Amino acid sequence: MRPITSTLNFVDALRIILEAARPIARIETLLLLEADGRVVAREIVATGDVPPFDRAAMDGYAVIASETTSASASSPRTLRCVDHVFSGHMPRRGLGPGECMEIATGAPMPPGADAVVMVEETTRNGDVVRIAAAVTPRQNVGRRAADLAAGDAIVSPGQVLNPSRIGALAATGVTRVDVFSKPTVALLSTGDEIVQPGVALAPGQIYDINRFTLETIVTRHGGHAMAMGTVGDTIEALVERLDQARDEDIVIFSGGSSVGDRDLILDILERRGELLFRGIAVKPGKPTIFARLGQTPFFGMPGYPASCLSNAYMLVVPFLRKMARLPAWEPRTIDLPLARRVVSASGRHQFYTVRVANGRAEPAFKASGDITSMANADGFIEIPADVDIVEADSVVTVKFF
Amino acid sequence: MRPITSTLNFVDALRIILEAARPIARIETLLLLEADGRVVAREIVATGDVPPFDRAAMDGYAVIASETTSASASSPRTLRCVDHVFSGHMPRRGLGPGECMEIATGAPMPPGADAVVMVEETTRNGDVVRIAAAVTPRQNVGRRAADLAAGDAIVSPGQVLNPSRIGALAATGVTRVDVFSKPTVALLSTGDEIVQPGVALAPGQIYDINRFTLETIVTRHGGHAMAMGTVGDTIEALVERLDQARDEDIVIFSGGSSVGDRDLILDILERRGELLFRGIAVKPGKPTIFARLGQTPFFGMPGYPASCLSNAYMLVVPFLRKMARLPAWEPRTIDLPLARRVVSASGRHQFYTVRVANGRAEPAFKASGDITSMANADGFIEIPADVDIVEADSVVTVKFF
Numbered sequence: 001m002r003p004i005t006s007t008l009n010f011v012d013a014l015r016i017i018l019e020a021a022r023p024i025a026r027i028e029t030l031l032l033l034e035a036d037g038r039v040v041a042r043e044i045v046a047t048g049d050v051p052p053f054d055r056a057a058m059d060g061y062a063v064i065a066s067e068t069t070s071a072s073a074s075s076p077r078t079l080r081c082v083d084h085v086f087s088g089h090m091p092r093r094g095l096g097p098g099e100c101m102e103i104a105t106g107a108p109m110p111p112g113a114d115a116v117v118m119v120e121e122t123t124r125n126g127d128v129v130r131i132a133a134a135v136t137p138r139q140n141v142g143r144r145a146a147d148l149a150a151g152d153a154i155v156s157p158g159q160v161l162n163p164s165r166i167g168a169l170a171a172t173g174v175t176r177v178d179v180f181s182k183p184t185v186a187l188l189s190t191g192d193e194i195v196q197p198g199v200a201l202a203p204g205q206i207y208d209i210n211r212f213t214l215e216t217i218v219t220r221h222g223g224h225a226m227a228m229g230t231v232g233d234t235i236e237a238l239v240e241r242l243d244q245a246r247d248e249d250i251v252i253f254s255g256g257s258s259v260g261d262r263d264l265i266l267d268i269l270e271r272r273g274e275l276l277f278r279g280i281a282v283k284p285g286k287p288t289i290f291a292r293l294g295q296t297p298f299f300g301m302p303g304y305p306a307s308c309l310s311n312a313y314m315l316v317v318p319f320l321r322k323m324a325r326l327p328a329w330e331p332r333t334i335d336l337p338l339a340r341r342v343v344s345a346s347g348r349h350q351f352y353t354v355r356v357a358n359g360r361a362e363p364a365f366k367a368s369g370d371i372t373s374m375a376n377a378d379g380f381i382e383i384p385a386d387v388d389i390v391e392a393d394s395v396v397t398v399k400f401f
Numbered sequence: 402m403r404p405i406t407s408t409l410n411f412v413d414a415l416r417i418i419l420e421a422a423r424p425i426a427r428i429e430t431l432l433l434l435e436a437d438g439r440v441v442a443r444e445i446v447a448t449g450d451v452p453p454f455d456r457a458a459m460d461g462y463a464v465i466a467s468e469t470t471s472a473s474a475s476s477p478r479t480l481r482c483v484d485h486v487f488s489g490h491m492p493r494r495g496l497g498p499g500e501c502m503e504i505a506t507g508a509p510m511p512p513g514a515d516a517v518v519m520v521e522e523t524t525r526n527g528d529v530v531r532i533a534a535a536v537t538p539r540q541n542v543g544r545r546a547a548d549l550a551a552g553d554a555i556v557s558p559g560q561v562l563n564p565s566r567i568g569a570l571a572a573t574g575v576t577r578v579d580v581f582s583k584p585t586v587a588l589l590s591t592g593d594e595i596v597q598p599g600v601a602l603a604p605g606q607i608y609d610i611n612r613f614t615l616e617t618i619v620t621r622h623g624g625h626a627m628a629m630g631t632v633g634d635t636i637e638a639l640v641e642r643l644d645q646a647r648d649e650d651i652v653i654f655s656g657g658s659s660v661g662d663r664d665l666i667l668d669i670l671e672r673r674g675e676l677l678f679r680g681i682a683v684k685p686g687k688p689t690i691f692a693r694l695g696q697t698p699f700f701g702m703p704g705y706p707a708s709c710l711s712n713a714y715m716l717v718v719p720f721l722r723k724m725a726r727l728p729a730w731e732p733r734t735i736d737l738p739l740a741r742r743v744v745s746a747s748g749r750h751q752f753y754t755v756r757v758a759n760g761r762a763e764p765a766f767k768a769s770g771d772i773t774s775m776a777n778a779d780g781f782i783e784i785p786a787d788v789d790i791v792e793a794d795s796v797v798t799v800k801f802f
Binding site (some may be wrong): 032033036048050051052053055057086087088089090105106107108142146147148154155162163164165166167168169170171172173174175191192193194197198201203204205206207208209210211212213214215216217219220233303304305309312330332366367368369370371372374375377401 | 509547593606613620634
């Protein structure tokens, strides 16, 4: 057995991990509506003006503004309505002196007109329209290219697409967008005791949990999870699966990072890769490995499901988001008084789960081996390594899952 | 033309909308890994204990705790190692007096043993193991059912699935989960000027933006968008599409809620449904309709893309999330000084877009018709109807998109 005799502090572990993250360079082309949340890889510029013509910004009457200067409610200006123009159609004629044209919001302005009087400021009787308010040139007119001019950058590399940016791309007729590919993440659960849900357990066996928590969190944070099932505790099996897995951008094993003599991962990593750290001063999640196999980053996560998932939040998520070129995760937070005193592990950065109830943060952590330590919690607080006790009623910052 | 002569205030509009939202009752069964973010429809209880046996919580030696009471570093207790037990296997024998058994984390405890001494507290020479620390009964033992006991509720109706809850379900061998179906949302863009991206624009035409912004935001907030394309401005076309659309849980038209004489939606709604409001005191987004067609809620969104999308954030998202049984949207927020004075529309609740730059919130809003009012912003501030001016350097709460 090879005990973990020293641990790296959390801040250094995170620094080493982030330094090893190489943002993805591969690019793929997606249909616009498939691209929400994805990271733009190439600038897209407007190929035309938006809108492509001057248009009415209100329903009302297109006028020559200078003809309305004296108009008021008590002394309206009378104009003759010579036609109408609907949206989607071009005006059939222009305006001359004393004329106006009924116009719908979004319709192209007729030649000669330079303003729109809102319908609310008018009364009409047959062709005769009374204008009860003056308008200035360009008033209530949406000018050609006001939204986007041909050549304007709509999105730039590194921007994350969202509803409004997808709308701006649609505005210029864009149907496809080049985005950075998602990092692929090989997920393997090691351990002879691990069985996939769907089959009956034999004595001594348990169901795989980490594959499910890891796949879900990887998917949430911009990765493409490639579940590779379970692998037994033999050198041959581990080496074979590791060789398959290293074609992906990131490899995550869970289990096999403990200190038992069947914990062979470490031997393999030392022989075939570069071990960057093993054992970190966090709780839960101490027996965590980070290594490189050639250029492929490797996480050896603890087998215990609460440890595995909490280190996924603390270490894998920042790493993955940097690889995926996504901004750092910013969980929703709330500051609340702690319902009960918490005694923290001395010298270890603690990820401590809590439930929010009655306006307080109630400790929810049970044990590293219990997934219900997290499933029955709403989020977590972090307790730095140099803090041993957090008293009841201390205000803590809860980060929601 | 039928001008909007009075407007409903924002708070009342939101109240009317939320009162009309009927949470979805349909249930569907999903594979566990497809269910992240979905709302649990039926309680799932553990069918067995997790873990299903007492197990070692550390690598080390399974012992009879009472035999270690006097053990210390200076005076170790010597035990004879009679076997080993790996995870995934059952112990081949039990322990008697003076005996211990090498055990790996997660392996079943041998009969007779009631505690595990960590490997770090031991030295070994052949079969002889020196125990340098006392353990108490159950120390370093994960007890059967400590995580979940058969019959325990794992998830309850209304809970939103997340990585840890999916992990807890996997822990008991669950492979499928019943969740509430997503509300289906029919999306239609009205207006003769609206063309789908991918074809060339004729004079007077513009590309559809709202279909893209709405589909994206509906998908983000738990809806199943059913894009139904564009529909021209004739009674016959509108009635036909409306009749198709009302099979969905929610119908959203964009455009056609303005006051032009081609704005026929209103006539149709009054004839075939119940108009709940038309015109709200918000900016942008005043010409918004909310109605019921039989039991189907109907949103008539403004055609202007910034108006349409901002009202989607303000009205559709709360409605949709209630229909989908999701908790209210809580955007990430930051409090920042406003970079420039903003004059707000008197008497209208304003959704005002801003960029975050240099630690300040910079106004980003251009005009209701400009999607870049939102695409070039990071988020928005809300200015209540009774506030007309927000001075430079006032601290505002920016809500991120």
